[in-house]
Amino acid sequence: MHVRWLTAFFDFPAADFGTEVTFWRAISGSTVSPPRGDSKQFATLEPFHGDPYLRVQRVDEGPGGMHLDVHVDDPVAGALEAEALGATREAAADDGVITLRSPIGGVFCLVPWDGEELRARPIRWPGGAISIIDQLRFQVPTAAFDTEVNFWSVLTGKGPIDTAGRDEVALNHSPRLSLQVVILRTDEGEASAHTALAANNVDDEVERHEDWGATVVSRDGDTVRMADPAGRLYCITHRNPRTGV
Structure with missing residues (x-):
């Protein structure tokens, strides 16, 4: 496909x-x-x-x-x-x-498909921070992780993936797509999905989100887990907003 x-x-x-x-x-x-x-x-x-x-x-x-x-x-x-x-x-x-x-x-x-092909650009915010929503992350329980990864990988044309020892698999990283799909292994009992932003300055980005009513849930290295004003979880990650890396 x-x-x-x-x-x-x-x-x-x-x-x-x-x-x-x-x-x-x-x-x-x-x-x-x-x-x-x-x-x-x-x-x-x-x-x-x-x-x-x-x-x-x-x-x-x-x-x-x-x-x-x-x-x-x-x-x-x-x-x-x-x-x-x-x-x-x-x-x-x-x-x-x-x-x-x-x-x-x-x-x-x-x-x-309706002809979409032009990737969105990251935004430079006042103060110099640059960010973009660029990932949809699926959290999948361990028991179903291999099955789910290979379902999506085969469906989208990549073929089977060896998931041994891996807790995170990026299914695509195409410069023509504004959104990357990532599957994460989780110990939680149910699957879920959330967005992630790439930001060049995580602290500045977190502050901007807090100004709009979001709250910090946890920090893990270069990743900050956030909750929006209604409690919806998402992540801000330190990655290049232009390349996603």
């Missing part, structure tokens, strides 16, 4: 939707598109430069979360490939979007 583009979808509960959109718009340096959908439940975080790769959705039930949209030429053919590798199909929509679950149960969508 040829992956043309990737989109991180924030699924916000209705009660937190306005607060969450305001925070993530500010943190990403985006504008918000007009709402769309039957219930005006979708919107796009439009970058100042490049094609969109962050979107938001209001959900009426449950705590929300995150999911990945995989943009391909033929979602129907892609769904058949995914099912052959262990995915299960949830639903198909009139607009060609097919919702599936990975072997561990993580939701993702196959969507028709």
Whole structure:
């Protein structure tokens, strides 16, 4: 399956939707598109430069979360490939979007590619800090780690990966994609997903986020785990915002 583009979808509960959109718009340096959908439940975080790769959705039930949209030429053919590798199909929509679950149960969508190809640029903030949201990280329990890594790796065309001794696997690092997918091994009982920002100055970036209502959860070397105003977890990491390294 040829992956043309990737989109991180924030699924916000209705009660937190306005607060969450305001925070993530500010943190990403985006504008918000007009709402769309039957219930005006979708919107796009439009970058100042490049094609969109962050979107938001209001959900009426449950705590929300995150999911990945995989943009391909033929979602129907892609769904058949995914099912052959262990995915299960949830639903198909009139607009060609097919919702599936990975072997561990993580939701993702196959969507028709619409010509997206221009990668967003990092933003230089007042004071000189540079950052960009550039990763979607899936945390997967140890028992399912090898299965999940190889599902995604084979589905996206990389082939099987030897995960022996590895706690983190980056599935792609393409200069034409604004989003990198990373799978992390976790001791927690359930899988989850969160975003990560690359920043050249982590302390300055953390301070900027705190000004918008975020709080520090923990620090581990060059990575700071944060919670946004509604408690959604994410990370700020010391990496080159232009290359992701």
